[in-house]
Every structure is written in structure tokens, then in C-alpha cells.
Amino acid sequence: MSSNPTAADIMTERLCASMKREEHLQQRLTAADDWADLIQGLLRRLVRNIDQECYCAEDLEQQDDQFSSIIKSIRAELKAADGSKPSTCTWSEGGFSWHTGCGKEWQFTDGGLPAENGMHFCHSCGKKLVVESAQSA
Template sequence: MSEVKSFWCHEASNILCVRASDFDNVTRLFLDAAERCVAAERREKELQQRLTAADERADTATTLIQRIVANFDTEIEYHEDVEPNDLEHDQVLAEMREFLSPKDTEWRMHPCKNGHLDVGAAGGVAHCYTCDEKITAANTQEAFEQWNATHPAS
């Protein structure tokens, strides 16, 4: 950007002035930067939510693995003296199967029309963070559904 030119306006009681076109350019640049900042904050919030969900899944997986290993250790340690805890074993296996099954509640967005994978949905808007392609709807669920309906899976 070229430097904004300022000048003194003696007719306006020595007020420092800038040309209207320079003011408009600086304002536009400021508003563009503010929009990008808001989009970055929204993306950060979405990524934090995804990270929290991934952490919770990792904690659940760790707990299930610890429980099944403890059950097997008990069976190995007391091979003939103690009956294995089949109820605990079956319960852990059932929970592990549920944990590993795909969830209908997971939102997997298709790439944008340019093929970018960095896409997300929040605040009633589904959008691509790379090329700013957007779909706006009444709520986030509708925006997500419209996005996937109009964008083929990769």
C-alpha cells in the first residue's frame, strides 16, 4: 500500500486532513483485516472443540485398554485359582465395540468446490477457510447439510 498523504487545511482552522480516497483505502484494509481476525478466532474455537473431543476419545480409549489389560492380567496371574472376570471382560469389550463404531453425530464435511479440505461450520455458516466459499443457513446443522448436499465427497 502506498503511504497515506496528509496535509494541513488552513481554511479548516489548521486541521490535519487526508484525501477521501486514502481514508477509504485504509478503512477497507482495516475492515478486511478485522474480518480475517474474526474468521481466525472462529477457526481457533472450532479447532479447540475438535481437540477437546479428540482428547476425550483418547481418554476413553486409554481407560478401556487399561480395564481389559487388568482383566487379562488377573486371568494370567491366577490362571487356575480364580475364575476370570467374564462379566467385566464382556462389559469392556462391549464398550470398546461401541467406542470403535462410527457415530452418526460426527460431522464430516466434504471438500469445497476447489478441493480444499480446510472447511468448517459454525454460527449458521459452512465455509472454506482457504478460498472463503460459504453457505449460510438458519443454523449450523442446516448449513452443514446444504454444504454436503452441494459438494461431492472426495
């Protein structure tokens, strides 16, 4: 009996990988939408505060506190978005597919290294793609 996967096995594996990628991308899209909504709200608050300051200069101390609070929130969100995440995604070869540093899986129809297939950035996290060498694996 042959241990080679059948065409159906390969297609099933690819379908499962594709569905996992789609689910992960949807989660990332939802998170990005939530973050954009939050930033948009903070910017609206900032603009309202600036508009009020232009028209109501008599209450500057309260406005300064509000302005400082808004700026602190914006800085916190921007810092969280920058984070201390690595700037690369390390891929390692595993059988018929590549395993990404961000927890996903990718397959090339014709095999080969990611760079040989035009891949320079991770399809999932968007970071610069680095291939793990056989020596470090």
C-alpha cells in the first residue's frame, strides 16, 4: 500500500488550509475595523474639543484636561498598534506545506521555496517573510 496522498487527500488538505486562512483573515479584518472605529471616535472627540476651545475659551482648564485625556488615549492606541511585535514572519517547511510564524499554513502548487514562488511577505500577517534554515530547524 502506498503512503503517498491521493489527489482527494491533497485537495481536502488545501481546502481545510484555505478555510482556516479565510477565518483568520476575517478575524483580522474585524479587529482592524474595531480599531479603526476606536481611532475614528478618538479623532472625532479631539476635533470636537478643538472646536469647543475655539468658541468657548472661558473654560480652558476643563478643556485642557479633556484634550490631555484624548491625546493620552490616542497615544495608547497608537502604541498598542505599533506594539513590540517582530517585524518578520519565519516560515518552516513541513511536508507538503509551509508553516508560518503567525500560526498559519501555506502550500505552493509547484513546490519550491517561498521566494521562488514570488512570496516575500507573509500572506497572513503581512510581515517580511523569512525562511527558517534547515540548520536551525
